[in-house]
Amino acid sequence: MTYPLLVMVFSGKRKSGKDYVTDLLFQRIGKEHCSLLRLSEPLKSQYAKEHNLDLDKLLDSSQYKEQYRAAMIRWGEERRKQQPDYFCKLTTQGEGCHKPVWIITDARRKTDVEYFQKVYPKSLVTLRVDADISVREQRGFLFTKGIDDAESECGLDVGVGWDVIILNNGDNLALDSTLDDITHMVHQRLQEANFQIS
Numbered sequence: 001m002t003y004p005l006l007v008m009v010f011s012g013k014r015k016s017g018k019d020y021v022t023d024l025l026f027q028r029i030g031k032e033h034c035s036l037l038r039l040s041e042p043l044k045s046q047y048a049k050e051h052n053l054d055l056d057k058l059l060d061s062s063q064y065k066e067q068y069r070a071a072m073i074r075w076g077e078e079r080r081k082q083q084p085d086y087f088c089k090l091t092t093q094g095e096g097c098h099k100p101v102w103i104i105t106d107a108r109r110k111t112d113v114e115y116f117q118k119v120y121p122k123s124l125v126t127l128r129v130d131a132d133i134s135v136r137e138q139r140g141f142l143f144t145k146g147i148d149d150a151e152s153e154c155g156l157d158v159g160v161g162w163d164v165i166i167l168n169n170g171d172n173l174a175l176d177s178t179l180d181d182i183t184h185m186v187h188q189r190l191q192e193a194n195f196q197i198s
């Protein structure tokens with residue numbers, strides 16, 4: 001068996017609902033065979049450590065992370081300049097990486113997608129969460145110079161052939177149906193590899 005069996009890499013603009021969608025998908029697939037790995041986690045944990053900040057608050061959807069977002073992006077860029085796959089490697093070496101299915105949230109750059117294409121070519125599925133700007137604004141999005149025009153927000157806007165596009169404009173019936181399809185595909189792959197689905 002190729003290991004991991006499935007690597008699902010998610011991307012989306014700010015407030016498109018990446019966390020919302022990946023949390024729902026993770027619940028559906030179940031934690032027995034699946035891990036939710038956040039590419040932003042090692043960046044945030046390392047940044048929190050070096051700047052003496054509250055990691056839990058940096059990881060949730062609160063205003064707290066907004067105060068540090070710009071500085072954190074700049075700091076991450078510096079690390080990435082030295083080693084483009086630094087955060088991808090850290091994310092895929094931590095806890096939970098022994099599970100056969102990975103949900104990787106928050107790919108932001110071409111180098112992120114390229115890393116997974118290179119290392120996991122047979123297991124990779126790329127997914128883009130999309131929402132209209134008006135919907136994102138209702139969720140708290142406000143265009144901020146230095147953030148929304150930076151590579152971390154725009155690096156994957158064009159030039160990637162996404163395997164799946166998930167429209168998240170608030171039609172939760174449509175979203176349910178898309179998540180059902182993805183869950184079905186994941187369970188099928190697990191069963192083909194002789195994993196028991198409970």
Ligand SMILES: Nc1ncnc2c1ncn2[C@@H]1O[C@H](COP(=O)(O)OP(=O)(O)OP(=O)(O)O)[C@@H](O)[C@H]1O
Nearest residue numbers: 012013014015016017018019020021061139168170
């Ligand atoms: N389909 C939906 N139905 C109801 N609420 C939603 C839906 N999608 C997203 N939300 C809400 O919108 C807000 C933003 O969503 P979320 O945090 O998932 O976005 P994000 O793309 O991860 O944002 P960021 O880039 O800031 O991390 C959250 O409060 C979330 O609960």
